[in-house]
Amino acid sequence: xxxxxxxxxxxxxxxxxxxxxxxxxxxxxxxxxxxxxxxxxxxxxxxxxxxxxxxxxxxxxxxxxxxxxxxxxxxxxxxxxxxxxxxxxxxxxxxxxxxxxxxxxxxxxxxxxxxxxxxxxxxxxxxxxxxxxxxxxxxxxxxxxxxxxxxxxxxxxxxxxxxxxxxxxxxxxxxxxxxxxxxxxxxxxxxxxxxxxxxxxxxxxxxxxxxxxxxxxxxxxxxxxxxxxxxxxxxxxxxxxxxxxxxxxxxxxxxxxxxxxxxxxxxxxxxxxxxxxxxxxxxxxxxxxxxxxxxxxxxxxxxxxxxxxxxxxxxxxxxxxxxxxxxxxxxxxxxxxxxxxxxxxxxxxxxxxxxxxxxxxxxxxxxxxxxxxxxxxxxxxxxxxxxxxxxxxxxxxxxxxxxxxxxxxxxxxxxxxxxxxxxxxxxxxxxxxxxxxxxxxxxxxxxxxxxxxxxxxxxxxxxxxxxxxxxxxxxxxxxxxxxxxxxxxxxxxxxxxxxxxxxxxxxxxxxxxxxxxxxxxxxxxxxxxxxxxxxxxxxxxxxxxxxxxxxxxxxxxxxxxxxxxxxxxxxxxxxxxxxxxxxxxxxxxxxxxxxxxxxxxxxxxxxxxxxxxxxxxxxxxxxxxxxxxxxxxxxxxxxxxxxxxxxxxxxxxxxxxxxxxxxxxxxxxxxxxxxxxxxxxxxxxxxxxxxxxxxxxxxxxxxxxxxxxxxxxxxxxxxxxxxxxxxxxx
Amino acid sequence: xxxxxxxxxxxxxxxxxxxxxxxxxxxxxxxxxxxxxxxxxxxxxxxxxxxxxxxxxxxxxxxxxxxxxxxxxxxxxxxxxxxxxxxxxxxxxxxxxxxxxxxxxxxxxxxxxxxxxxxxxxxxx
Numbered sequence: 007x008x009x010x011x012x013x014x015x016x017x018x019x020x021x022x023x024x025x026x027x028x029x030x031x032x033x034x035x036x037x038x039x040x041x042x043x044x045x046x047x048x049x050x051x052x053x054x055x056x057x058x059x060x061x062x063x064x065x066x067x068x069x070x071x072x073x074x075x076x077x078x079x080x081x082x083x084x085x086x087x088x089x090x091x092x093x094x095x096x097x098x099x100x101x102x103x104x105x106x107x108x109x110x111x112x113x114x115x116x117x118x119x120x121x122x123x124x125x126x127x128x129x130x131x132x133x134x135x136x137x138x139x140x141x142x143x144x145x146x147x148x149x150x151x152x153x154x155x156x157x158x159x160x161x162x163x164x165x166x167x168x169x170x171x172x173x174x175x176x177x178x179x180x181x182x183x184x185x186x187x188x189x190x191x192x193x194x195x196x197x198x199x200x201x202x203x204x205x206x207x208x209x210x211x212x213x214x215x216x217x218x219x220x221x222x223x224x225x226x227x228x229x230x231x232x233x234x235x236x237x238x239x240x241x242x243x244x245x246x247x248x249x250x251x252x253x254x255x256x257x258x259x260x261x262x263x264x265x266x267x268x269x270x271x272x273x274x275x276x277x278x279x280x281x282x283x284x285x286x287x288x289x290x291x292x293x294x295x296x297x298x299x300x301x302x303x304x305x306x307x308x309x310x311x312x313x314x315x316x317x318x319x320x321x322x323x324x325x326x327x328x329x330x331x332x333x334x335x336x337x338x339x340x341x342x343x344x345x346x347x348x349x350x351x352x353x354x355x356x357x358x359x360x361x362x363x364x365x366x367x368x369x370x371x372x373x374x375x376x377x378x379x380x381x382x383x384x385x386x387x388x389x390x391x392x393x394x395x396x397x398x399x400x401x402x403x404x405x406x407x408x409x410x411x412x413x414x415x416x417x418x419x420x421x422x423x424x425x426x427x428x429x430x431x432x433x434x435x436x437x438x439x440x441x442x443x444x445x446x447x448x449x450x451x452x453x454x455x456x457x458x459x460x461x462x463x464x465x466x467x468x469x470x471x472x473x474x475x476x477x478x479x480x481x482x483x484x485x486x487x488x489x490x491x492x493x494x495x496x497x498x499x500x501x502x503x504x505x506x507x508x509x510x511x512x513x514x515x516x517x518x519x520x521x522x523x524x525x526x527x528x529x530x531x532x533x534x535x536x537x538x539x540x541x542x543x544x545x546x547x548x549x550x551x552x553x554x555x556x557x558x559x560x561x562x563x564x565x566x567x568x569x570x571x572x573x574x575x576x577x578x579x580x581x582x583x584x585x586x587x588x589x590x591x592x593x594x595x596x597x598x599x600x601x602x603x604x605x606x607x608x609x610x611x612x613x614x615x616x617x618x619x620x621x622x623x624x625x626x627x628x629x630x631x632x633x634x635x636x637x638x639x640x641x642x643x644x645x646x647x648x649x650x651x652x653x654x655x656x657x658x659x660x661x662x663x664x665x666x667x668x669x670x671x672x673x674x675x676x677x678x679x680x681x682x683x684x685x686x687x688x689x690x691x692x693x694x695x696x697x698x699x700x701x702x703x704x705x706x707x708x709x710x711x712x713x714x715x716x717x718x719x720x721x722x723x724x725x726x727x728x729x730x731x732x733x734x735x736x
Numbered sequence: 737x738x739x740x741x742x743x744x745x746x747x748x749x750x751x752x753x754x755x756x757x758x759x760x761x762x763x764x765x766x767x768x769x770x771x772x773x774x775x776x777x778x779x780x781x782x783x784x785x786x787x788x789x790x791x792x793x794x795x796x797x798x799x800x801x802x803x804x805x806x807x808x809x810x811x812x813x814x815x816x817x818x819x820x821x822x823x824x825x826x827x828x829x830x831x832x833x834x835x836x837x838x839x840x841x842x843x844x845x846x847x848x849x850x851x852x853x854x855x856x857x858x859x860x861x
Contacts, residue, residue, distance in 0.1 A: 030857030032841065033815075036834040043835075072834040073827055148758070156751040163749075192794055193749040196823060199845035200755050353750075 009048050010097060016041040016048070017093060021086050027079040035072040038082075039065055057092050060085060060107045060114075067114040085110050149201075150253060156197055157250045163190035164239050164246075165418070168425040171232050171239075175428075178227040187235065188217040194242065205260045206245050212272045213238040219276060234272055236425070241265050356451060359412050366401075366408040367599070367694030373401045374715040409599070412452070416494045416503070417445035419454055423465050427490055430469040437476050437487040438469050444494035449501050453573055453593060457503075460569040464505045464589050465490060467563070472509030472587055482584065484508065497592075500575075500617070506588040512581040514538050520547065539579040543567040571726060574600070574615065574709070576675075592617070600695050600712070604720060605671065606686040607652050607660050611720040613693060613712060618725045620672040620679065622687055627666045640665060640681045642672050648680045650732045655707060661685050675725035680732065682723075691715060695722065707731050737859045741787030742767040746777040746803065747821070748795040756790055756821075759848045763855070774798025778806060781813070788817045788855070793829055801832055808837045817858045821846075 019041040023034040042065040049058060064085045070076045088110050095102045167187050174183045195210035213235060219225040241263070248261035376382065377394060385391075420442050431438035449457070473479075473488030480486050493504040514535070521527045521541045533541075541547060545564040570577050575593035594600065594617065602613035603622075621642070629641040630649075638649040649670065653659040660683055662668030670681040693712035698705065707727035714720050743765050747753045753770050760768055769784060771777035773795040780786065789807070793800040800820055807813045820833045820841040830841055839858040842851055 030840065030854070030860070032834055032857075033837060033839055036837050039831075039835055069831055069834070073830055152751060152754060152758075155754060159749060159751050186796065189748070189794055189796065192823060193752065196844045197749060197751050197755065200752075 009052055010093075012048050013045050013053070014093060014097075016044040017086070017089060020045075021090065024079070024082050024086050027082060029071070029074070029077050029079075032072055035068050038068050039072070042068070053096065054092075054102060056102070056104045056107045057089065057096070060089060060092075060111050063111045063114045064089070081110065081113050085114060153201060153249065153253055153259075156201060157246050157253075160190075160194050160197070160246050161243060163193065164243055165422065166190065167239050168236070169421045171235060172424050172428055174227055175229075175232055181221065184217060184221050184227070188214065188221055191217060191238075203245075203249060203260055205263065205265055206242060206249075209238060209242055209245070209265050209269055212269050212276070213242075215276050216272050225275075231275070234268075234275060237268055238272065241268055354411075356412075359408075359451075363408045363412060364694075366405045370401050370405055371694065371713045371715070371717070373397060375717040378716050410448070412450055413448035414451050414454055415446045416449050416454065416457075416501075419458055419461060420445050420492050420494070422458065423461065423492060426462060426465055427469055430466060431473075434470060435475060436469065436473050438473055439487050439489050441489060441491045443492070447494040447496060447501060449494075449593070453501075456569060456573050457591075457593070460566040460591070461503070461505070463563065463566045465492075468505060468507035468509065468587070468589075472507035472511075474510055501593050503591040503593070504588055505591075506586065508586040511583045511585055511587050512539055512542070512579065513583070517541050536579065539581060542579075543577070574617065576617070599692055600709075600722060601690070601692050602712070602722060603671070604688040604691055604714065605669075605682075605684040606688055607684050608658055610658055611688065611714065611718065612684075613691070613720050613722040614671055614673065614682070615709070615722065615725070616690065618673045618675055620674050622669055622671045624669055625665050630665050638665075640670055640672075642679075642681065645679070647672060648732070649683060650680050650728060651683050655728055655731045673725055675729050678729055680729060682728075693720075693722070737855060738787065739764045740766060742769060742784055743788045743790065744769050744771060744777060744780055744784070744786045746771045746774065746789065746791035746795070746800065748772050748792065752792065756851075759851050760790075762848055763852055774800065774803030774806065777803055781807070786816070788819070788858070790819045790821060793820060793822045793826075793833075801829070801836060804833060804836050804838055819854060819858060 020038050023037045023041075027034050027038070042061055045061050046058060046065070049061075064082065067076060067085075068082060071079070071082075088106055092102045092107065167190055170183050170187045174180065174187065177183060191210050191214040195207055195214055198204075198206040198210060216225070216231070216234065220227055220231065225231060245260055245263055245265070248263060249259045252259050252261060377398070382390065382394065423442075424440055427438055427440040430436075468490050469488075473490070474482070474484075476486035479488065489508050491504070491506040493502075493506070495502055517538055518527070518533075518541075521544070524544075524547065526541060526544050526547070527533070542563045543566070547563065567577060570591055570593070573593055575591055578590040578592070579587060580590065581587035600613070601616040603616055603619055605612050605614055623642065625640050625642075630638070631641070631646070632638045638651075639646040640649050641647075649665060651660070660668055662683070662685055665681075665683055668683055668685050669687055670683055671687070672679060672681050691714065693714065695710045696712060698708065698711055707724055707730075709722040709724035709727075711719055711721050743760055745753050745756050745760075745768060747756065747770075750772075753772075757768050757770070769780055769786070771780045774791070775798045777789065777791065778798075781789075789803075791800040791803055798806075804818055804820065807816060807818060817839045818837075820830075820838045821844055822829050822833070822841055823844050833841055840854045842854050
């Protein structure tokens with residue numbers, strides 16, 4: 007008989023592998039388990055039940071051995087020889103001795119209650135062995151490095167959770183999304199166990215349990231669950247940040263944050279899900295809205311007549327519920343849709359990168375000094391020129407490469423807004439959808455960090471003040487769900503970030519009223535639209551009728567402006583009543599290099615940031631007016647623009663005393679326009695910004711210094727400072 | 737146990753790789769390479785002559801068990817020592833790995849001593 011032969015062979019494998027079976031020989035156990043499965047499959051209908059029972063009991067004994075719950079291999083050997091005897095008897099057609107087999111079954115069945123579930127114990131043991139007690143004084147350098155790695159990696163992966171969670175709210179059944187949320191918790195739990203961070207470990211552990219239930223379908227993801235998970239993410243972040251702080255200061259690593267309440271609530275939810283799991287299938291289906299109550303009742307009726315069938319089967323047969331076609335499709339997608347190969351990364355200290363960028367900057371300068379050196383300029387050596395141009399190419403490639411190392415995609419900052427918008431919308435009872443584009447746009451690492459806060463303010467404003475409540479939107483004929491759009495793109499050496507909402511738009515009348523109330527403007531002042539909008543950037547300005555806990559305390563927009571100006575950027579507002587507002591932020595790609603116009607003032611050279619230049623012109627005499635009390639004005643494209651002379655700002659004067667002799671550069675800063683009188687525009691140059699050093703850092707009107715191509719030093723002008731020094735009114 | 741052999745650590749979390757690496761270094765291993773998921777591990781296995789794989793279970797792209805199955809499906813890796821790292825309490829995972837031919841497994845968090853025992857046991861076979 008073919009089947010008996012197969013069974014005999016499988017049993018031979020089992021016998022062979024059991025010869026040197028001992029507690030740690032896992033591969034042998036694996037082979038035995040698999041061979042026993044073959045016997046069970048093949049012999050299902052052929053072999054007497056006692057044979058199958060013994061095989062099954064033996065299999066679970068070996069399984070327990072592999073789990074470390076059983077140590078003694080001798081019952082296995084006994085069981086195998088008993089099985090062999092029985093098999094031989096079956097082959098011969100003899101009677102089998104059931105008594106022996108039953109006895110061995112009994113021995114094999116008596117499992118000791120060891121489980122793998124001993125986390126508490128092991129965590130502490132593991133941590134001690136790694137010598138990472140919770141007392142930071144004992145932290146070795148190696149431990150600190152490990153902790154630092156853990157902190158940055160854990161924070162990173164937590165922020166991906168937030169994005170995934172929002173996705174999950176839209177597709178609560180997507181197993182792959184749940185898994186990608188599950189994974190970071192799981193890993194944080196594992197690693198914190200090693201590092202003896204017990205609070206983090208516990209919190210991550212119970213959150214993981216919750217997600218595990220969701221993954222296995224025992225819990226359905228709803229608002230309550232996502233809120234819990236988000237709360238857990240927040241608290242974990244807090245804990246991890248505390249670890250980071252206390253590593254330096256030396257308190258207990260996890261501080262005194264109490265996460266007992268949250269852990270308790272999560273555990274309660276998990277416990278409640280266990281009750282739900284015991285509820286009849288019909289009820290759960292009704293609760294999920296998969297079928298109606300009537301259908302379930304009908305099915306139950308039917309089931310009473312045919313008790314061998316399950317409710318689910320009845321419902322399926324009737325076509326009342328769809329089998330999880332969607333879920334299985336997604337699983338398949340996961341299997342076949344593998345991503346591209348992982349890129350290799352090296353983590354580098356940002357300080358090292360800064361030095362690299364700085365040094366490359368110096369190299370570029372030194373190189374251009376060399377190029378302009380008399381000896382080289384006057385040389386006729388062809389070979390020297392070739393080498394020079396080669397050097398030129400190399401340095402500029404090197405500079406680009408060095409710069410690009412500090413660039414990161416803006417994605418991360420954008421993704422942080424996802425969570426923000428969701429929370430804001432939920433708190434204010436609005437429906438808001440966040441759209442993003444250009445997340446891959448790269449931006450200087452240093453800029454990204456500084457950009458976060460201004461963006462938070464603007465997104466808050468968009469949701470809180472911009473987007474109307476759903477009923478109001480419906481009345482206005484808009485879709486009930488408002489949209490906030492984040493866009494990032496490059497434009498002529500700048501990065502542009504747009505925050506756009508389709509809400510009510512800025513209320514010009516209210517802004518003006520408020521500005522008058524706050525004495526920011528007087529009744530006579532006539533302002534253009536953009537000047538009116540810019541008033542909201544004034545300190546202490548807030549038009550919100552009702553102060554919410556989110557925004558409206560009037561500390562928002564001036565902070566935004568300051569933050570962005572600190573990055574040498576600017577904000578523009580475009581708004582249409584009833585249609586929404588767009589805030590456009592222009593930022594330099596990097597903080598290390600500035601695109602500037604070199605101008606001559608007397609014997610000095612200054613650099614005017616190109617970003618603030620509107621135009622340069624040589625005005626005719628009749629374009630110049632001087633008004634008593636309001637200073638000198640130049641007519642630039644039919645607008646009167648104040649003229650600023652360097653002698654009024656710095657102690658330097660131009661050679662040309664009259665604007666029509668020299669040249670004026672019209673600049674704009676913060677919505678204010680003014681003209682600078684200069685002697686000459688020398689040219690455009692990209693310069694590496696150098697700090698002026700601590701002793702002269704705080705000079706108003708100067709943003710820094712730079713070494714020009716010819717090796718001379720020039721100062722970079724700060725338009726904001728100059729306009730303040732010249733006290734130009736808006 | 738030949739301490740000069742190349743050990744491949746597979747885990748998506750860099751800190752975890754570092755911990756395992758530290759333990760292995762303490763045990764005297766000199767050649768340690770890393771991969772951040774099963775797929776990357778497979779390509780490392782093609783490039784390097786690896787004497788031992790220590791892999792995490794839960795990873796994006798390709799999990800530890802998928803890696804184990806893929807490894808065992810290739811003749812030259814039929815007996816390559818493969819140690820699976822699992823979280824506590826996940827018996828089903830362990831059994832699945834045992835059936836798929838894992839050499840040994842270790843439960844997180846483990847001590848250097850435990851890993852050493854598991855390694856020694858793995859190389860005895």
